[in-house]
Amino acid sequence: MTTKEVMRMLPAWIEAPDGQRYLNQLKRFVKGGIIVPAPNLNPVTTPAAGTDVGLSPVVTVQGMQDSACEIYALMGRHTPTDNADVIRRLQVEITDQRYLRRLMNRPVLANHVFGTGQFPVYAYETIMLEAQQNLVFQFSNPSAAGASHFQFAMEHRKFIDSNVNAAFLTRWLTENRKRKELLYPFWLTSNSAVSIPASGTRDVFFTTTQDIMLVLFEVWCDFITTGVAGDTQEGLAFEFFNPKNGRPLQNRPVTLNCCAGRSQTNPIAYKLPCPLMVEPATNMLVKMTNLITDQPTEAFMTFFGVAYYQGNGPWQYGDQSEKLDRSVYTQVPQGNPTGWMDQRIAQQPVWPANQQANGQG
Numbered sequence: 001m002t003t004k005e006v007m008r009m010l011p012a013w014i015e016a017p018d019g020q021r022y023l024n025q026l027k028r029f030v031k032g033g034i035i036v037p038a039p040n041l042n043p044v045t046t047p048a049a050g051t052d053v054g055l056s057p058v059v060t061v062q063g064m065q066d067s068a069c070e071i072y073a074l075m076g077r078h079t080p081t082d083n084a085d086v087i088r089r090l091q092v093e094i095t096d097q098r099y100l101r102r103l104m105n106r107p108v109l110a111n112h113v114f115g116t117g118q119f120p121v122y123a124y125e126t127i128m129l130e131a132q133q134n135l136v137f138q139f140s141n142p143s144a145a146g147a148s149h150f151q152f153a154m155e156h157r158k159f160i161d162s163n164v165n166a167a168f169l170t171r172w173l174t175e176n177r178k179r180k181e182l183l184y185p186f187w188l189t190s191n192s193a194v195s196i197p198a199s200g201t202r203d204v205f206f207t208t209t210q211d212i213m214l215v216l217f218e219v220w221c222d223f224i225t226t227g228v229a230g231d232t233q234e235g236l237a238f239e240f241f242n243p244k245n246g247r248p249l250q251n252r253p254v255t256l257n258c259c260a261g262r263s264q265t266n267p268i269a270y271k272l273p274c275p276l277m278v279e280p281a282t283n284m285l286v287k288m289t290n291l292i293t294d295q296p297t298e299a300f301m302t303f304f305g306v307a308y309y310q311g312n313g314p315w316q317y318g319d320q321s322e323k324l325d326r327s328v329y330t331q332v333p334q335g336n337p338t339g340w341m342d343q344r345i346a347q348q349p350v351w352p353a354n355q356q357a358n359g360q361g
Helices: 003-007 025-029 084-089 167-180 353-357
Strands: 013-015 021-023 030-035 044-046 059-062 069-078 091-096 121-129 134-141 148-159 183-189 194-196 201-207 212-225 236-240 270-278 283-290 297-309 329-331 340-342
Touching: 021 025, 025 030, 025 167, 030 069, 044 134, 084 212, 121 167, 121 183, 121 297, 134 148, 167 183, 183 212, 194 201, 194 283, 201 297, 270 297, 283 297
Parallel strands: none
Antiparallel strands: 013 021, 030 148, 044 148, 059 134, 069 121, 069 148, 091 134, 183 297, 194 297, 201 283, 212 270, 212 297, 236 283, 329 340
16 A cells, blocks of 8 residues: 555545535644654564573553544664564564454564555554553564564554544544444464475465454565575465365466565565455465475465454444445535535435434434
């Protein structure tokens, strides 16, 4: 997702059904910004692995004190003194404390979660933080080559004066809060670490939990090997299988650089032409073949997309995944009982919840 695509979510001008154009009033109350960890934890220091994997301190990033905010891009940087093996192996796990949700099935390569300042990783579903709500990060370092020193920052939108009784802002936040009960960004990696023998093939599984359905939009993959024989540029070949029916998604194995992004100088993910859907409690199979002929290869594959929360949710939200699309709001002087318009439903009135309950909707 490009910066232009992200900003399109909040356009400056709105066209009404009668052809007139209006300034999007939400612009007055939404300002961009950057969120970073506390100074003593930026960079985050993660010790080298010893008997166990090295773990960083728990890093808590807190929402703005005076308003809600929406995180839509993640950026990170390894310090130049870090060992190359540490840079390639550093992992991170993110937890949303409001809903006690992990945003990945297990720790994921930090290079697959954080982009750079020039190429941030844009979330397909933003993370909303209420005032002083916490987002928790913990880094793990499986490399014995040295400690990691990692800096990160997140781009966000801050909703100014969110307590003011402004109808367009109140409505947007109300609907977005409902959306966040159901949808959040998610990174899906292999169930366990993957090592493939020289010239060998291995079945690798990616499993969803029972409480979420995933819609996956991007693929990242990197590999580590000491081998010098075979195809050292591509490194790996893959066969993907539809998680719904087990059918192959290609006619023959596809090599790495034709089906996955790489976390190199310009980290750009591979965009799936059609999003891949993985239902709850489902195994997705990827057959990985090592194209290196003299040494084993470690593979790190991550899918990035959106989790749709299914389990234990209020029954009335059960069919909301299609309805909770991003909408654009503007003030309309007449022609709508509420005084506000959603472009996607033109001039149809949007009744407050209490009027719907009374049969007026």
